[in-house]
Amino acid sequence: MQDEEQYVRYGDDAQVLADLGRHLSPQIDRIVVRLPRAVAEVAVAGWNRDEPGAVGEESRDQAALCEAAAELVLIGLALTERGEWHADEVVVALDVVEVAAALRASW
Template identity: 55%
Template sequence: MREIGAHLDAQLDRVTVRLPRAVAEAAMAAWERDERAGPGRESPARYALRDQAAELALIGLALSERGRREGEEYVVALDVASAGAALRAFQQSA
């Protein structure tokens, strides 16, 4: 798997996606949230949930910095890893 990743890394950068306004604004709010208390002790499931929240916040950062609103959607070029993390989160919940 690592070998494949090494080859893909040189070929993939960002993918342009469209997100509904409500979803995009929730991601941007996640980026702006303050979590000074830190995670503390957590279970593996809680760690995975926090990891997904971090990915959501990074998508929010991308939307804040370079996203553009088109009607009721936002359009943004996401890092392939962030897009993949969002897709995995969806597939795991289905």
């Protein structure tokens, strides 16, 4: 019984988090960042890579890896479309969710 109540509270918390996101979203646009060229090239290569079709059922860990890879290739797309390539770095305006995904992956 206590577990059910706990998850009801978690659901309420998730709704508040979503409400916060709806308020923050119009306030935050893209963030200009500088990335090492070598890392940027790997992200772009991920964007350009052809993957086979559907993979079937995934474990939780496999699904998390797939999601992280998808976040990386979206950054690769941004680098391809908007990146300013210099000798040893790339300057690009990333959506805040892309920055957040990279930060979350680093923890």
